[in-house]
Amino acid sequence: xxxxxxxxxxxxxxxxxxxxxxxxxxxxxxxxxxxxxxxxxxxxxxxxxxxxxxxxxxxxxxxxxxxxxxxxxxxxxxxxxxxxxxxxxxxxxxxxxxxxxxxxxxxxxxxxxxxxxxxxxxxxxxxxxxxxxxxxxxxxxxxxxxxxxxxxxxxxxxxxxxxxxxxxxxxxxxxxxxxxxxxxxxxxxxxxxxxxxxxxxxxxxxxxxxxxxxxxxxxxxxxxxxxxxxxxxxxxxxxxxxxxxxxxxxxxxxxxxxxxxxxxxxxxxxxxxxxxxxxxxxxxxxxxxxxxxxxxxxxxxxxxxxxxxxxxxxxxxxxxxxxxxxxxxxxxxxxxxxxxxxxxxxxxxxxxxxxxxxxxxxxxxxxxxxxxxxxxxxxxxxxxxxxxxxxxxxxxxxxxxxxxxxxxxxxxxxxxxxxxxxxxxxxxxxxxxxxxx
Ligand code: SAH
Ligand code: SF4
Ligand code: F3S
Numbered sequence: 559x560x561x562x563x564x565x566x567x568x569x570x571x572x573x574x575x576x577x578x579x580x581x582x583x584x585x586x587x588x589x590x591x592x593x594x595x596x597x598x599x600x601x602x603x604x605x606x607x608x609x610x611x612x613x614x615x616x617x618x619x620x621x622x623x624x625x626x627x628x629x630x631x632x633x634x635x636x637x638x639x640x641x642x643x644x645x646x647x648x649x650x651x652x653x654x655x656x657x658x659x660x661x662x663x664x665x666x667x668x669x670x671x672x673x674x675x676x677x678x679x680x681x682x683x684x685x686x687x688x689x690x691x692x693x694x695x696x697x698x699x700x701x702x703x704x705x706x707x708x709x710x711x712x713x714x715x716x717x718x719x720x721x722x723x724x725x726x727x728x729x730x731x732x733x734x735x736x737x738x739x740x741x742x743x744x745x746x747x748x749x750x751x752x753x754x755x756x757x758x759x760x761x762x763x764x765x766x767x768x769x770x771x772x773x774x775x776x777x778x779x780x781x782x783x784x785x786x787x788x789x790x791x792x793x794x795x796x797x798x799x800x801x802x803x804x805x806x807x808x809x810x811x812x813x814x815x816x817x818x819x820x821x822x823x824x825x826x827x828x829x830x831x832x833x834x835x836x837x838x839x840x841x842x843x844x845x846x847x848x849x850x851x852x853x854x855x856x857x858x859x860x861x862x863x864x865x866x867x868x869x870x871x872x873x874x875x876x877x878x879x880x881x882x883x884x885x886x887x888x889x890x891x892x893x894x895x896x897x898x899x900x901x902x903x904x905x906x907x908x909x910x911x912x913x914x915x916x917x918x919x920x921x922x923x924x925x926x927x928x929x930x931x932x933x934x935x936x937x938x939x940x941x942x943x944x945x946x947x948x949x950x951x952x953x954x955x956x957x958x959x960x961x962x963x964x965x966x967x968x969x970x971x972x973x974x975x976x977x978x979x980x981x982x983x984x985x986x987x988x989x990x991x992x993x994x995x
Contacts, residue, residue, distance in 0.1 A: 563597035568605025574703040581693035604637035608890035619649045636722035656680035683724040702746040707753035715829045715897040730763040748784035755791040770798040777808040804847040810955040816856035820875030821868035852882040852956035860889040860909030862900035928983035940971040959987040
């Protein structure tokens with residue numbers, strides 16, 4: 559039996575793509591193995607969002623080159639789509655280069671290699687359907703992912719995703735709802751709807767659902783306990799989405815709404831298509847909807863031309879919103895993107911300085927915010943047990959980690975829901991003990 563080994567880099571879209579690729583390979587008679595050494599076929603599902611992510615992939619390929627004699631190497635995902643056939647020059651031991659829009663043809667491409675083709679590619683965007691497989695090998699035992707929209711048409715000035723994942727394509731509401739039913743039947747109680755801009759969803763079928771409507775429909779599937787979604791783009795984030803979250807207890811009180819910068823001038827340069835005020839209006843809807851919605855975001859520091867005053871506006875936005883957590887990055891030059899041609903690219907030291915100021919600023923906000931949870935009782939989904947601390951690891955609806963002690967018995971709580979009282983807090987997690995409700 560042919561054996562494959564896969565490594566996944568990048569965002570949840572890639573994690574879920576790998577689950578689908580694994581499903582396809584298993585259906586084709588391959589067996590997944592846990593180490594590189596045992597495999598005949600080695601796949602790297604790659605990310606190119608920042609230069610570092612891309613370099614990691616080439617380092618990995620280089621490291622395994624010697625040990626990989628006789629093995630077939632495949633580079634798939636975003637670096638594959640971006641670099642295309644150039645990968646064969648940089649890493650001649652690679653036989654297959656395929657982007658995410660070609661995974662529907664993966665079996666065919668592998669057959670070509672078996673027949674003796676040395677260099678096979680799948681790099682076209684002709685697949686206008688989102689990729690669906692008869693079998694998906696879901697890796698996360700607690701949370702099932704459902705892709706509802708692929709690709710991105712937003713063309714932010716710094717970003718490679720429109721090149722690596724192609725234009726936006728939404729799945730039909732019918733196939734999404736069918737998958738949600740299947741997932742519950744498999745025993746999952748939590749799903750996460752995925753898309754680079756999940757809320758730009760537009761049902762291509764006559765039913766014509768928008769994002770708020772598909773969100774509600776998935777939450778109403780009997781047996782569903784938690785519905786999450788990521789990532790939302792501020793431009794398409796309507797009040798109807800907030801209303802659906804506020805009305806439906808199954809939809810988790812957590813919204814990830816990347817802002818990128820607190821300065822309207824920088825946002826304009828980034829081609830984000832909203833101003834700081836427009837972004838804040840969306841935050842205000844959430845703060846005033848009657849639910850305690852946890853807010854998280856992405857920030858880029860050091861975009862070309864970002865002044866000290868612009869950067870200070872980003873810090874003041876953090877104070878105004880009081881995010882529960884922030885993913886922050888130094889601007890990284892990416893191939894083909896419009897921002898490359900801008901003046902005033904900043905040196906790395908200054909970017910690093912701003913990044914560490916921002917991260918320390920946000921740490922203080924999180925310390926303050928999380929302290930407000932002490933004394934509260936939260937429902938958690940138990941994700942595992944930490945032997946070193948003797949605590950169970952739980953996740954709240956707001957997506958916070960709550961490590962807690964559970965005194966009675968030694969039963970396995972993983973995968974169950976229970977309540978825990980928060981007794982202590984830190985910048986990144988909460989600590990507590992289970993309570994009987
Ligand atoms: N579609 C989502 C996120 C896409 S990528 C959105 O629009 O919000 C995830 C994050 O990576 C982005 O939100 C951004 O903060 C960061 N990112 C993207 N391109 C980058 C670049 N060239 N340099 C640094 N960070 C980048
Ligand atoms: Fe990239 Fe912008 Fe699309 Fe997000 S919306 S994936 S940042 S181009
Ligand atoms: Fe990376 Fe591609 Fe996701 S570039 S962040 S893996 S869409």
